[in-house]
Amino acid sequence: MRRTSPTSARRHRLQGRRDDGQANVLLLFGLTLSLLALTLLFVRVGSANDMRSQAQTAADAAALAAVAGLRDKAAEQLANDVYPMPRYDEEVAKGRAETYAKNNGAVLTDIRASDNSMGRFGNIVRVEIRGAACQKELAEDGSRHWNDVVCDGEEDDASSFEGTAAAIAIIELSVDCGRNDDGLYCDGQAINDGDQAAGYFDVHLIDQEGQYKYDPNSVFGGGAIVDCGALDGLHPQMCATHEVLNQEFPGFYLSAGGYRPGLESDHGWGQAVDYMMAELGGIPTPQMHATAIEVIDFLIQNHAELNVKGIIYDYHIWNPRRESVGPWMQVRREATYHGNLTLDHVDHIHLSVGPPPFR
Secondary structure, three states, X not given: OOOOOHHHHHHHHHHOOOOHHHHHHHHHHHHHHHHHHHHHHHHHHHHHHXXXXXXXXXXXXXXXXXXXXXXXXXXXXHHOOOOOOOOOOHHHHHHHHHHHHHHOOEEEEEEEEEEOOOOOOOOEEEEEEEEOOOOOOOOOOOOOOOOOOOOOOXXXXXXXXXXXXXXXXXXXXXXXXXXXXXXXXXXXEEOOOHHHHHOOEEEEEEOOOOOEEOOOOOOOOEOOOOOHHHHOOOOHHHHHHHHHHHHHOOOOOOEXXXXXXXXXXXXXXXXXXEEEOOXXXXXXXXXXXXXXXXXXXXXXXXXXXXXXXXXXXXXXXXOOOOOOOOOHHHHOEEOOOOOOOOOOOOOEEEEEEOOOOOO
């Protein structure tokens, strides 16, 4: 009987050993690496989302701060018996937006104003910001870690920034205002001070900009009595009639608007003034409407001396070349319907004075 040597037996056992344990170790190592990579990915995605969230917070704060600057001026007007006109002031709005963006870890990159009133006021402000924190991509030589957040918001390479955002805010008069023999009132009360006046304005975020880009060349004066100089470039005849109305009916309007660019309207020729009888886009109170009719009747009766060439108010129009002379309610005719309280002249009287034609 042949005996197997101890050396041969050992060799046989080594040759027959299974590799299952080694494979399991390699699989476990691979899974560990995969989980580590996923963890790092989730951390990075989470960090980027945090940056975007922080950027949106900064954008919201900057937009609200920009329009709040307009509120301060409008409240001052209201407290001084001047109908408030929240008119865009780029220096004030931009300064406030920059400050609030910086306080929230961001940099203001763009700001613009618009409105739904033919660009007269710019009471809607949109801002864009860039997060002052950013993530750099991996350097090719591996010298920088992927999570190295080092940017200060001044870099030219905007592609390195994860946190960018935009926001839009608006300022609106939140109560009804009018004028009586005692002066300007809002919400049925006389205005005593700026703090009270500021409370009548609402500042909030919205989703959409206005229809019209703000035009700084569009002049729209505010106040109970606006002189010709504040209405910019009025024709002498229009200015003379405007002064007559101020004398005959002191403070009958909430505000007045004169010149604005565009030769398709008498406003562009300096031959028209809009007399606001309600807040922009609003409906006059019965008292303000009755005052409007009284003023219009005066203009019609004295149209020759005052060089009146046309009046538009409350969906109707009157032209001395076409209509007879008499009370407004009897001689007016329907104007073109637009479906907008401002374009349909519900909130204001449009008066054209000067040489023909009536535009």
